[in-house]
Amino acid sequence: MKLSDNTIFITGGTSGIGRALAEAFHQRGNQVIIAGRRQALLDEVARANPGMDTVQLDINDPEQVRAVAAQVILRHPSLNVVINNAGIMPFDDAGAGSLNDEQAVGLVQTNLLGPVRVSAAFVEHLKAQPQAYIINNSSVLAYLPLAVTALYSATKAALHSYSLSQxxxxxxxxxxxxxxxxxxxDTDLIHKSGDARAMPLDDFIRETLEKLETATTEVLVxxxxPLRANQGANEHALIEQFNLSLIANPIPVA
Incomplete structure (x- = not known):
């Protein structure tokens, strides 16, 4: 994928990886349109990046997704890249006898149905472009689940599977x-902490863009x-080791 002269739509573009990607593409001469739920944050990013466009969007609302997609296409007919980045990461307990059903439904809506809806809303337009991309932001937890975010990890595994079919x-x-x-x-998805186990955001964006230039399927720093290669009959040992290590040294939370 070329890294300049694209028109790029990014969901969840007001913070974390989404904002950093948006700003990196903006700096490389792309027309970037970010989507997010909170207008104040959209305005803040737009002020910091003159020329970047914004649109308010709740990806849990299918009618709003279709309407916003039509609006963006009308405003930016050269649109050729859609990045499904928006996501949430609440903690849960897959071994508990109780379930926060509202939280669980919201998680699946945002992390899985959101990218599905956004892709469907834009795909016919993308097919009409000479070269176009759908970029789905999953997680290493699609391959190596974090037990205390079991449903989040499962949605990312589902998004990986959906990407293969798509x-x-x-x-x-x-x-x-x-x-x-x-x-x-190290973003505020959980709690920005400077933890040495977390990859610095700037390093992640730099390496991701380097690999994006030549990627044909997956973009992996x-x-x-090694974690991507762990899947298979013997994957359980690393998953257990990984989760035990996080029990011993928990992820800091706000």
């Missing part, structure tokens, strides 16, 4: 499907590669 179904079109699977990056 890539196949679009194989004979101009649309390529790429999947970014970040490691633990180097520290993710």
């Amino acid at each position: 890539r196949f179904m679009l194989r004979d079109t101009s649309v390529r499907v790429l999947e970014v699977a970040p490691p633990w990056v 180097d520290r993710v590669l």
